[in-house]
Amino acid sequence: MRRLLIALFVAAAVPLRAQGPLIVDVHTDLSDVEKKLVALAKAIPESAYGWRPGAGVRSVGEVFIHVASENYQIPAFMGASAPAATGITTDFKSLDAYTGKARDKEAVIADLAASFQHAHQALHVNTDANLGEKIKMFGMEFTRQRAMLLMITHLHEHLGQMIAYARSNNVVPPWSR
Secondary structure (H helix, E strand, O other): OHHHHHHHHHHHHOOHHHOOHHHHHHHHHHHHHHHHHHHHHHHOOHHHOOOOOOOOOOOHHHHHHHHHHHHHHHHHHOOOOOOHHHOOOOOOHHHHHHHHOOOOHHHHHHHHHHHHHHHHHHHHHOOHHHOOOEEEEOOEEEEHHHHHHHHHHHHHHHHHHHHHHHHHOOOOOHHHO
């Protein structure tokens, strides 16, 4: 059922001829990790948003904003610019202003959710026909397909991190209850 809903979402935004099984699967996985990260962002109390496991390590709130920033920057490398209000471009320095802005829990959740909405829309620059096309990202050559897979693996890396952060703060992930 979930796969059908994602397929319908994707089809509504982009003609079906432009969407193949890989891209549909990427959107399905993106939706799954989005649901879990947003649920964790809501479940962790605001008092724990400044918690970090050690010096020099991102805090709870900083990890969520890092995820949001990459949901804008990785698609920018694929040719789908981030909203101007974020200030994010393919230049790493552009992330500093975005990630350094003070936010309360409500703003973190809103920014995180908006970044996932952008990521879904931005991935539509990829089609079956151009997945093998080379792009420059992080100073290296990637195919569009590899860039999409990097985006998903990056999100799962931080999902695991946030599960550990949540449990360290006595928060059980909502889907585990």
